[in-house]
Amino acid sequence: MFLAQTQDTDFKKLFPYFGILIAYAVIFEGILGGIYSYCRRFFRVKSSFELDKLLYRHINTLGIQTLENPHIANLIQRSQQWLYDTLEVFMESVNLVTQVVRSVISGGVIVMFAPTIVPIFLIFKFITFIPERYFNRLSFNWYVDNSEERRKRSWIVGYLSDPRQLQEINIVGAFKYLSQKIIDFYQWYHRGILHIVTKREIVRSLLNILGDIVILVGYSFVFMALMVKRITVGIATFQMSAIDNFSGAVGNLLGSIGVFNDLSPKMTDLIELMQLKPAVPDGTVVLPRLQKPPSIDFKNISFRYPNSDINIFENLDLSIQNGEKIAIVGENGAGKTTLIKLIARLYSIQHGEILINGTNLSGLKIDDWYKNIGILFQDFNGYVSLTARENILLGKPMQPTSEERIIEAAKQADAHEFISRFKHGYDEILSERFKNGTRPSTGQWQKIAIARMFYRDAPLLIFDEPTASIDAVSEYKIFNRIYEFFKNKTVIIVSHRFSTVRNADRIIVLSHGKIIEQGTHNALIKRGGTYANAFTLQAEGYQAEK
Known part of the structure; x- marks a missing residue:
């Protein structure tokens, strides 16, 4: 600018300045910009995995009783959606600092030629910030208030995306009904969002018009100074640019503050989740790997599920001797599976105590107790993305893998023969939805799950309806092997088929929570x-x- 205002036409003198501009462009805009972009992407990639890991590990510590709470379930779903917003806190912090510097520098320039403009801009920008904050809060509350309904619809979306669920859905003609439930809810839900958005945009448009007027007021100071020739055209251009920069910087600064304001309730959800403690606290008593099968004593226990007023058990007493083979039978709702869940300490009892070898179960370190038990629930896990071998070795995943024991466990569960017929044998992925995978039948899945229990070979084994989907011949073989293979273990079997429990040392008949x-x-x-x-x-x- 200085050379342009002089009469010197020796453009060679401009070369150093061109060099500085090129160096700035290369170093700051090119190299440093590339480094910043790389670091930002690297941080996002690495952080996303670490955040996922942090969340699922913490959720695992909360226990079933906590996770079944509807409020906690809604909180977890929202937190999973908010999780990656934590990355924006870091990114927006950098932007906030940048806008503060821009605002200070450009504001300082304006103060030198029109000091009254600065407070006018600041007051106006603050006024525009208030409705933005209000509408952000409305949107967030609308989202949170409908958490449970959205969670219900997400389950329905899962039904309509799962081939196994779609079998029955299509046969009974339920697809349109379920789909319509999703459509009806989201049409209503989106109407609520659009109502908020419409009001926001109307207010924003009016404030933008006022903002333009405020900028024109700032320009008028420059034009008046130019007209009386107090400043040159170049200086007028510079001052107008300073006004634009100040307006933009303050707007972006308040925008960043708005982002933090928007993130604040989301981070509150995440903090609440991360500060949650399990409803069933861990014990402190160390329990080593038991060399002998445990005895279990229920002493005058009473239990009802959380959020229920109905007692499943009242003053129940039951003793199971070490090494005893117990069968529990009874009608649906008698309390059979609940009894197993209490042994697994998935829930806290309201009264009485459960003793393991004379020690209160609630006082044991939960991980120590779990190392000594194996439970096959009715709704057993089938790990469809894993191989047949992995589905069995998960019975003892942290121990060195024994191929011989895996095959022996499969044979005991009557699973070795059909696994061997798979194209890739024990390396077969157990779902047709993966390349070269195979989908086992329901009965085959149950045999694989039973094999997992044989492989686990814990001092206490519990089978809840272990052969409900298995043919009678295989069922007869498996039960005989259970009684024989685990003869030096404490075994509890829940079954509706009385023919499978007749060889138990003792059969317990439950009815309405009573023996x-x-x-x-x-x-x-x-x-x-x-x-x-x-x-x-x-x-x-x-x-x-x-």
Whole structure:
């Protein structure tokens, strides 16, 4: 600018300045900009995985009783969506500092020629910030207030995307019904969002018009100075640029503050989740790997599920001796699976105590207890993205893998034969939705899950309806192997098929959370009570089928 205003036309003198501009462009805009861009992407990639890991590890510590709470379930879903917004905190912090520097420098320039403009701009920008904050809060509250309904719809979306769920959905013609539930909700939900957006944009448009007027007021100071020739055209251009920079910088600064304001309630959700403690606190008593099977004593226990007023058990007493093979039978809702969940310490009991070898279960370190038990639930896990081998070795995932023991466990569960027929044998992925994968039948899945329990070989083994989907011949073989293979273990079996429990050391009959009968198969048959009647009915059913 200085050379342009002089009469010197020796453009060679401009070369150093051109050199400085080129160096600036290369170093700051090119190299440093590239480094910044790389660091930003690197930070995002690395942080996304670390944030995922941090979240799922913490969720795992909370326990089933905590995770089944509807409020916690909504909180987790929102936190999973907010998680990556934490990256914006870092990015926006850099932007905030940049805008502060821009605002200070450009504001300082304006103060030198029109000091009254600065407070006018600041007041106006603050006025525009208030409605933005208001509408951000409205949007957030609308989102949070509908968390549960959105979570319900996300489950339905899962149903409509899962081939196994779609089988029944399409056959019964439920697709349109379920799809319409999603459509109806989101049409209503989006109307609420658009209502907020419409109001926001109307207010924003009016404030933008006022903002333009404020800038024109700033320009008028420059034009008046130019008209009376207090400044040159070049200086006028510079001052107008300073006004634009100040307006933009202050607007961006308040925008960054708005982003932080928007992120604040999201971070509050994340902080609340990360500060949650398990509803079932961990114990402090160390339990080593048991060399002998444990005894279990229920002492006058009473239990009801969280958020329920109905007791499943009231003053229940039950003793299971070490090495005893116990079968638990009873009608649906009698409390059989609940009893198993209490042994697994998934829930806290309201009254009484459960003793493991005389030590209160609630006082044991939970991980130590889990190292000594194996449980096959009715809704057992099938790890479809893993191989058949991995699905079995997950019975003892942290121990050195023994191929011999994996095959032996599969044989005991009557699974080795069909696994061997897979194209890739034990290396077969267990889902047709993966390349070269195979989908086992329901009965085959159950055999693989049972094999996992054979491989685990824990001092205490619990089987909840372990053969519900298995053919009668395989069921007979598997139960005989369970009784034989685990003869030096404490074993608890829950089953509706009385033919599978007749060889148990003791059969316990539950009804409405109470033990109404117990004894050996022969003793209960002679008694002629509930067990005998149910056994006879099942036997007659088998005879009729034949």
